[in-house]
Amino acid sequence: MSFIGVLIESRDGEIKDSNFGVISAACSGDSNDVYALIFADSAEEQKEILEQYGISKIIEISSSQVDLDASPDLKAQALVDTMKQYDITTLVGLGSPVGKDLLLRTATRLNAPSVIDCIGVDFTDHTVTKSHFSGKTIAKLKIESDYFICGIRPNSYEAVKKPCTAQIVSYTPEVTDKPGVRVREIKTTSSAAVDLTEASIIISGGRAMGDADNFKILNECASLLGAAVGASRAAVDAGFAPHSMQVGQTGKTVSPQLYIGCGISGAVQHFAGMKTSKVIVAINTDKDAPILGKCDYGVIGDLFEVVPALTEALKELGGES
Ligand SMILES: Cc1cc2nc3c(=O)[nH]c(=O)nc-3n(C[C@H](O)[C@H](O)[C@H](O)COP(=O)(O)OP(=O)(O)OC[C@H]3O[C@@H](n4cnc5c(N)ncnc54)[C@H](O)[C@@H]3O)c2cc1C
Structure with missing residues (x-):
């Protein structure tokens, strides 16, 4: 049995609203068991809201060896190890700047294909829909691989409540490789500004x-x-x-x-x-x-x-x- 992992993005300690549409897309098939993957020790605070949208397990990923925030390479390593540990073969997230970065790095490490900016995803068929040439054509792509990794354009899916009970697990992945890039500084816009x-x-x-x-x-x-x-x-x-x-x-x-x-x-x-x-x-x-x-x-x-x-x-x- 394999599972769907949703990479959750937060801003100022709060889960971004646009995640909920992605979770709803992942939960759209009846049999989908959907896990939330979060890089923060905030699972307890986020549990109630994630449960409302159908998350059955929240995996809190952290490391005592390295600072995962120091490099997206380290986070990608951590994601790969977590996916293997929890039999997650489908990884989905927001097609946001952070989502694109992490999903593509993770796919590269798994030697798997990935598609970003999808406006439709079929999790059973492993097909995605993408708009091309400024929306003049719509392409349907089938992913044939052991892993199905995609980024969904924010707001493409309506957030639909599907209440359930979520279990929280903490996982400390093996992160041993040296990162190729390091985050030196993060410049944020006003916290009030909406992306x-x-x-x-x-x-x-x-x-x-x-x-x-x-x-x-x-x-x-x-x-x-x-x-x-x-x-x-x-x-x-x-x-x-x-x-x-x-x-x-x-x-x-x-x-x-x-x-x-x-x-x-x-x-x-x-x-x-x-x-x-x-x-x-x-x-x-x-x-x-x-x-x-x-x-x-x-x-x-x-x-x-x-x-x-x-x-x-x-x-x-x-x-x-
Ligand atoms: C290769 C290429 C790429 C491009 N990429 C983009 C892109 O990414 N994004 C983009 O936006 N454009 C893009 N353009 C430019 C695009 O073709 C238009 O020139 C541009 O969108 C026009 O901007 P506008 O509507 O603000 O200006 P205008 O076309 O000049 O329209 C201004 C409008 O304001 C109305 N108006 C005037 N006064 C008032 C008032 N007081 N109150 C209310 N309405 C008023 C007018 O009636 C008019 O309809 C691209 C063009 C090319 C060739």
Whole structure:
């Protein structure tokens, strides 16, 4: 018998919400026994929430010999040893920067194939679905290997509760190889900032924002919505926002529950990065803007009036700040 392991990512000691969709994907088959793999001694605190989504075992991985946080190579070694110890032949995680790094290093050590940024996974068939050429084609790939390792695009799967009881085990893997890379420094953005690729709500500004300072109206609205702020390439090229905020073909691919585009025309290259958003709202002064033909809700109006009005309405509703 073999099991599915889900690599759990945390931020500031809390499990990232985007993990729950990945767990739900892994638990989608009736017979799947799904284990959570965590690199922290926080299993006891996380048990209740992980149980709600169908995790049957939480494996707390630590080492007394080495500092696993010192290198992703060490974590990959630890994962390989843990997988072998617990008969885990399927390893799945978020297709986030950390997830990509660890999943690929682990696959390399196992000499196994891996696929990242999957938008669909069949755990029985070992097939994955991936979007190519800015979403113009969808590829279905079958993995033929003893190990099935994949990263799922954040928010591709809805988190579905499947309550069960989880057992906690602590495991100290054998980590003996010297790491090829070492983490020297971690630079974090503000802890309040929500990562764009994992955000469940995004509000983005386009060329119409006019300057960098005007993004503050999006930031204010975003803090009430618990949203991340994105930008079109025109806004980035104009210097209103950094490239890390760019959504689209040459920026980030996002899949939030709600995407609000403000003063963005809806060029194909922008659309390529956000078309899998569950609900798209566009605010645009031009009723003929392409985005208004592709959105779920369109507001024909000036973003400098509509966004502050939305912010005021959210304040009245008592949103978070
Ligand atoms: C190879 C390649 C890769 C690219 N990659 C990307 C990418 O990754 N991401 C990306 O975004 N683009 C990308 N582009 C650029 C893309 O083609 C568009 O040029 C860009 O998306 C346009 O940005 P925009 O919608 O902000 O600007 P515009 O197209 O100029 O649209 C501005 C919109 O704001 C509206 N507007 C004006 N004033 C207001 C107001 N006060 N209130 C409300 N609405 C207002 C206008 O009606 C208009 O629809 C790429 C292009 C190429 C060729």
